[in-house]
Amino acid sequence: MSREEVEGAGANPGAELGTGLGPRLGRSPARQRLHRAKELLIETVIRVCGVSAVIFVFGIFYFVFREAAPLLFGGLDLGELLTSGEWYPDSDNPRYGAFALIAGTLAVTLLAMLIAVPLGLGAAIFVSEFSRGRTREILKIVIELLAAIPSVVWGFIGLVIMNPLIIDLFDTPVGLNVLNGAILLALMSVPIIVSIGEDALKAVPDTYREAAEAMGATRWQVTWRVLLPAARNGLLAAVLLGVGRAVGETMAVLMATGHSVNVPDSPLDSVRTITATIASELGETAQGSDHYRVLFVLGSLLFLITFLVNLTADLVIRGFKRR
Amino acid sequence: MVVQHPKIAFRDLKVRYGEKTALEGINLEVAKNEILGIIGPAGSGKTSLLRVLNRTLQNTPGAKVTGDVRIDGEDIHRMRDVSGLRRRIGMVAPLPVGLPMSVYDNVAFAPRMAGVTDKKVLDGVVERCLRQAALWEEVEKRLGDLGTKLSGGQQQRLTIARALSHSPEILCLDEFSIAIDPVTTMRIEEVLKELRKHMTIFLVTNLVQQARRLADRTAFLLLGELVEVGPTEEVFGRNPRDRRTFDYVHGIFG
Numbered sequence: 001m002s003r004e005e006v007e008g009a010g011a012n013p014g015a016e017l018g019t020g021l022g023p024r025l026g027r028s029p030a031r032q033r034l035h036r037a038k039e040l041l042i043e044t045v046i047r048v049c050g051v052s053a054v055i056f057v058f059g060i061f062y063f064v065f066r067e068a069a070p071l072l073f074g075g076l077d078l079g080e081l082l083t084s085g086e087w088y089p090d091s092d093n094p095r096y097g098a099f100a101l102i103a104g105t106l107a108v109t110l111l112a113m114l115i116a117v118p119l120g121l122g123a124a125i126f127v128s129e130f131s132r133g134r135t136r137e138i139l140k141i142v143i144e145l146l147a148a149i150p151s152v153v154w155g156f157i158g159l160v161i162m163n164p165l166i167i168d169l170f171d172t173p174v175g176l177n178v179l180n181g182a183i184l185l186a187l188m189s190v191p192i193i194v195s196i197g198e199d200a201l202k203a204v205p206d207t208y209r210e211a212a213e214a215m216g217a218t219r220w221q222v223t224w225r226v227l228l229p230a231a232r233n234g235l236l237a238a239v240l241l242g243v244g245r246a247v248g249e250t251m252a253v254l255m256a257t258g259h260s261v262n263v264p265d266s267p268l269d270s271v272r273t274i275t276a277t278i279a280s281e282l283g284e285t286a287q288g289s290d291h292y293r294v295l296f297v298l299g300s301l302l303f304l305i306t307f308l309v310n311l312t313a314d315l316v317i318r319g320f321k322r323r
Numbered sequence: 324m325v326v327q328h329p330k331i332a333f334r335d336l337k338v339r340y341g342e343k344t345a346l347e348g349i350n351l352e353v354a355k356n357e358i359l360g361i362i363g364p365a366g367s368g369k370t371s372l373l374r375v376l377n378r379t380l381q382n383t384p385g386a387k388v389t390g391d392v393r394i395d396g397e398d399i400h401r402m403r404d405v406s407g408l409r410r411r412i413g414m415v416a417p418l419p420v421g422l423p424m425s426v427y428d429n430v431a432f433a434p435r436m437a438g439v440t441d442k443k444v445l446d447g448v449v450e451r452c453l454r455q456a457a458l459w460e461e462v463e464k465r466l467g468d469l470g471t472k473l474s475g476g477q478q479q480r481l482t483i484a485r486a487l488s489h490s491p492e493i494l495c496l497d498e499f500s501i502a503i504d505p506v507t508t509m510r511i512e513e514v515l516k517e518l519r520k521h522m523t524i525f526l527v528t529n530l531v532q533q534a535r536r537l538a539d540r541t542a543f544l545l546l547g548e549l550v551e552v553g554p555t556e557e558v559f560g561r562n563p564r565d566r567r568t569f570d571y572v573h574g575i576f577g
Contacts, residue, residue, distance in 0.1 A: 210379055211420040211482070215433035216410035216489060225432070230423045 064299045071293035072300075081297065087261045089281065089291045096294045102301070103263045104178075104271030108253055109246045111182035111267060112189060116246070117239055119186065120193025124238070127194065128201040129223050140198075147191035151251040154184045158256025172268045176258035179267040184252045189242035196241060200234020201227055240313045247306055250275040274298050329393075330355040330523045331376070331493065336390035338371050338380065338547075345371045347547045349390070358515065358524040360538025360555060362531060364571070367544040369527045370417075373495045376525075377412045378405055394493070410437055413486030413522075417498040419478035421470035426453075426462050429470040429481055433489040448488055455518070456484035457510040475502040483511065487518075494518065495525040500533065512537060531572055535559050543568045 072078075076096065084097025127139050158180050166175035204227050212222045228235070250273075258270025259280070278295050285292040329352035338346040346368040353359050361369050374380040375388055378399060392399045394411070402408050410433065422429050430449045439445060449466070453459040458480040462473070470481055479502045486494060496515075500508040515524060515537060528534050534541050535555060542552040543565075551558060551565045563569050 205420075207416070207418075207420040208422060210382070211414075211416065211422060211485075212432070213382070213406075214377055214379055214409055214412070214414040215436065215485065216406045217432070217436040218406050221436050225436070226422055226424075 061300075061303060064296055064303060068293055068296035068300050071290055072297055076294065076297065081294075085261070085263050087277075089285075089294065094290065096290075098274070098294075098298060098301075100261045100263045101272055101274045101277050101298070104257065104261075105247065105273040105275070105302075105305075107178050107264045107267075107271060108181045108185060108257060108273055109243065111178060112185035112246045113239075113243060115182060115186035116189040116193060116242055120190045120238070120242060121197055121235065123190065123194045124197030124201060124235075125223055125228075128198045129219065129227065140195075143191050143194050146187070147195070149188075151188065151249060152255075154188055154252040155255030158184050158252060162256065166268075170268055174258055174270055176256055177268050177270045178257060178264050181253040181257035181271075181273075182267070184256050185246040185249055188249060188252065189245050192245055193238045193242040196238035197231075197235050200231040200238060203234060204230045236313060236316065240309060243309055244306055247302070247309070248275060250279045254279055274302050278302075328355075329353055330357070330395065332391075332393045332396075333372075333375075334391040334393070336372075336375065336392060337388070338368065338375060339387045340383070341385045344547050346375075349549050351542060351549060351552060353523060353525075355523055356519050356521075357539050358519055358526055358537050360534030360541035361525060361527045361544060362529070362534055362541060362571070363544035366546070368547045369544055370497055372544070373414065373497055373525060373527065376493070376495065377409050377414055379409075379414075406436075410489045411492045413489065413491035413494045415479075415482050415486045415494075415496045415499045417501050419475060419482050419502060421473065421478045421481055423469065423471055425467050426470050426473070426481060427466040430484050430488050433485065437489060449484075452484040452487045453481075455487055455514050456480040457507060457514065458484055476504060476507060479503055480507065480511070491522060493523045493525070495527075497527045498529055500528070500530065508533075531559070543571065545571070 081096055081098050082102070083099050084095065085100040085103075086095045086097040087100060088095045123139075123143065127136055127143070131139060158176070162180045162183065163175035166172065166177070166180055170179075208226050208230060209222055212226045213219075217225065253273050254276035257273065257276065259272050259276065260270040261272050262269055264271050278298055281291070282295050285295065331351075331353040333349045333351045336346055336349040336351075337344070349368075349372065361372065363369055371380060374383075375392060376394075376399070380386050380388060388400075394408075399408055422432065424432070427449055430452050431445045434445060434448050439448075450459060453462060458477060461477060462468075462481075470478065473481060479499065483496075483499060499511070503511070512533070515526075518524065526534065526538055538555045540552060541555045541558040543550045543558060543563075545567060551563060551568045553564065557563060558568060559572055561569075563572070569575075
């Protein structure tokens with residue numbers, strides 16, 4: 001129904017009944033034009049806000065890709081980049097094999113998620129379904145506090161606390177490795193998974209809980225059989241945002257994973273991630289050099305990885321919806 | 324009126340939500356296999372009474388229940404196994420709540436929670452309950468569809484089927500016919516007459532005539548007070564014991 005119809009419908013009964021609504025609803029033509037212009041202005045502003053996200057994403061991708069393109073299409077051996085572990089960008093005969101960096105990133109992220117997903121979802125379920133009153137409020141505040149700790153502080157904890165602990169526990173010479181970085185990343189992702197996961201569970205109508213409980217389901221059965229399936233899209237989003245945080249995190253992994261280019265065989269091996277490489281090397285390269293450009297190629301790769309993660313998530317969610 | 328060996332007995336039941344009193348000193352006994360109609364205007368505590376019975380009221384923040392509620396002489400608030408208690412009671416809410424799963428899974432939910440895994444047994448339960456709720460013919464071919472995709476009236480019958488799925492001793496119907504057309508309502512009413520052989524039924528209804536058709540006795544609740552409970556004919560007749568009952572039933576107020 002258009003606005004004219006609404007106003008027309010509103011004005012007549014108001015005028016007939018003499019409720020005092022009539023004059024306000026039946027605006028003069030000039031005021032109506034003003035009103036419409038205002039409406040249009042607000043609509044435009046809001047539309048720009050909405051579209052700006054798209055502009056930013058494409059803008060960032062464009063600038064990163066622009067720096068990478070001359071090398072990408074001019075002499076870079078993409079096969080070598082993706083499969084060779086030899087990363088000697090500073091040598092006289094530079095070789096750009098990023099396989100170890102990719103493997104390092106994936107290893108740390110994967111292990112981090114193995115820790116963070118059960119921990120985060122478990123905590124979300126506990127906060128949302130099994131805790132009440134003060135316990136819940138305190139938990140929520142503390143978990144949100146965990147999200148506010150800067151990543152350099154996490155890196156410091158990795159260096160000073162976790163490093164000797166891992167050396168003692170696993171009897172290895174170095175405690176700065178995949179495990180160390182993964183634990184830090186896990187702890188950094190958990191607050192995100194908890195707070196978004198809890199929102200997803202809270203969004204499930206209470207009537208579902210009540211209906212299921214009224215049929216004699218225990219609280220755990222209600223959670224497992226009704227709430228988790230009902231909230232699965234939100235929970236998946238929570239996990240993927242956690243993954244996003246883990247893939248893109250730089251400072252903590254830079255400090256805690258040992259910074260050695262290496263394809264890991266075990267969680268106790270030191271590695272270096274893509275992000276850490278970009279962060280530590282970009283400042284030392286000459287702008288426009290091959291080394292400079294290959295770091296942007298790595299940036300584009302990182303971009304591609306996060307894009308694929310999100311796309312997969314989107315497709316999975318759509319798949320669920322169709323069912 | 325004193326019921327011999329009551330199935331359910333409320334003694335001096337009080338329910339408060341914070342400062343607000345929802346039920347005030349309810350004394351009520353219900354016989355086995357009786358249909359008890361409960362009438363009264365909105366906010367008179369009808370739903371609270373049912374939620375006391377299956378102890379879902381305790382989930383509501385601020386709700387406080389005092390007094391004594393017994394099923395077969397056993398104090399429900401002393402029962403350790405709340406889920407066990409709830410399995411003895413079927414509950415149908417006024418607005419249908421289809422759980423976000425298939426029609427089949429909705430009805431099979433309670434038996435499964437109680438530990439039934441045999442597919443044949445579950446199939447049998449699902450068909451029996453859907454037939455009893457007058458829904459079987461309509462959903463026979465689409466048992467795998469999401470329960471929430473059914474129409475409002477079908478969903479309501481689905482919740483009735485669900486409430487019957489764990490063979491409860493007590494069935495609580497809270498204004499079940501709000502979303503159902505009159506013809507289907509009549510079919511379900513026929514089913515209720517049949518079901519009473521096996522269970523005790525609480526029938527909360529705003530349709531005064533529905534209580535009249537089905538209930539053996541009728542209770543009239545007003546602002547948390549049990550004004551009167553008696554044989555349905557008496558409550559709806561010319562001379563109920565309380566003037567307010569007469570006024571309500573005959574539409575003079577409320």
